[in-house]
Amino acid sequence: MKDQLSNDNQSDPQLERILDMLRSVPPRKPEAVEQGREKYLAQLNSLAADRPKFLSLLVRRNEAMQSKNPTPRFVLKAFLAVILIFAFLFGSTGLTVYAAEASLPGDALYSVKSAVEQTRLNLTSSAYAHAQLHLGFAQKRLDEISALIAEKRFANISQTAAQFEYEINQAVAAMQKVALEDPAKAGELAAQITQKVSAYAQALSGMIAGLPEDIKGEVERAHTASQIVGSLGESSDNQVEFSGALQAKSAGAWTIAGKVVAITAQTEIKGTLNIGDMVKVHALFGTDGSLTAIEIESALGKVDDIGNANSNDNGNTNDNANGNDNVNVNDNANHNGDDNGNDNANENENANENENGNDNANHNGDDNENENENSNEQTGNVTFVGTVKAISGQSWMINDTPVMVATDTVFEGAVKVGDLVEVKAHLQADGSLVAYKIERVSSDSSGKDNQNDNQNENDDHSGSSTDDHNTNSNDNSNSNDNNNENENHSGDD
């Protein structure tokens, strides 16, 4: 009884001592026991003759829980339930599987499913078999939780999670009974339980995230319970460890991760632990699934470090000359109370490659190619006009161009130094000119002056947002005083 009182945190030694007086009960008289059993068996045998009524037990109970005007669907289910019970009792498996697996908490047929499970327990007296049955039932509850989540039937989840917890606790309790009689067999059973329950814990862990907030608590509690039972496999003396948020504190019990943990005078509590703290519990797992704390400490490290929240804010702002701001903020908040080993490797790679060096590399595609060709083509024969500057034998000087006269050179008119003449000559391979005709012309100008003004203004059409509006102004003024045409091949005006 003391254990129970301690677990309930209502320890009252004086009252306990008095209540204990009522605890002991005199042994039953063997003849009374035998008489009672015989009476029971006799009644049982007499009722056995009326089998159909007995078989209707569970179904009728189920009907009583339903509407007085059952729907056709329910009638069908009730009918199937009758068949199920027959099937179960006589070993036919097909229909058993149907009903056992089909219904979920909240379904009309679910109470039948529960009853069948209870019957299976009643059919078995071995603690070993009980443990395995409870373990199997826990798996079913887990499947039901999963199905309820899938169907968004959240209202039934809490109850199912509590039932899951009950089943795994019962499995452990049965295992502990086995341990009293057959430690080797209990060890084998413990391995099975811890392995399966650990897997259950993992499955539950994956389900919690998708749950509404008001349901999470119950499932988290079931998760914690399965973690605890799972950790029993690592313990030889029913001691377990688990972590979770400290949710409530009272004189004799704390609630941690949904589990009530008894606090006794022997419980060692390290440091000051407050509601909301993450704590690690080392506890004794009772035969009834209760937990009595041996030691509780912060789950975040040494108690001395608690309260040291270390926050390292590394704000790195990198401004590029190109006008693209690269702001890299690394906010590393260290709440663990331990060493602050925050390596802030801030590699700021600017993905915006700026090729705008403002070097006015004009890639605008508007090529300003100003080709001012003053082409004076001479194709073997050359004709030009000039003033005779000198006459020396066969060598004449017309303007500044030496021209040779030959014996067959034709002279039109009397030509003397100072006359303006038109010269027609052959261009020799060595570049010299040999006149084949020299004709005296009038002395006034020919009126064939050509003037080309080429002005090119280049606007930057590259689309760059940077200030690289380049204006290249090339003034090419070529004044050619000759008789040749000047062609402007510029792409621009």
Added chain:
Amino acid sequence: MQKLDRQALVNVYEENSPGLYRYAFRLLGNQDTAEECVSETFSRFLQAVHQGKGPSDNVRAYLYRMAHNWVMDQYRQQPLPPLELDENLHADPADNPSSAVARDQVRNHVRAALLRLPADQRQVMQLRFFENWSHDEVAAAIGKSIEATRALQHRAMQTMRRMLLEKEEA
């Protein structure tokens, strides 16, 4: 009935009969009446099963409820044992082994106090402390939540203390 379901019902008896006897004895204080309680409880259980009114899930809880009701029916036909103060109550009977009478007096006194508890508080005290049921099991048996079961237990403890200790200290 075929072999399987007959055996299941035999198992129900074998598994629950000793506990029901203890439960009944603590409330009745008489072995013969406690055996009668057990016998009647199982007889009613079989009748209920026969009529389709038996338990749908928790057979054990159902049996304890029936036993409790049977005991209360007995006390409706006779006065509750007196809740008398006894000058030996504070002394540990272990210190006075010669006084079997004193032990009986203490037991009767505690039983009288237990019987004066409201029915739900009495059931919680019985199942939780004397039968060592878990809160979950007790909650399922009395059809209340675990939290409500805890509260009932707390109130039962306070009431028992008032009846057994504080009155005496006053």
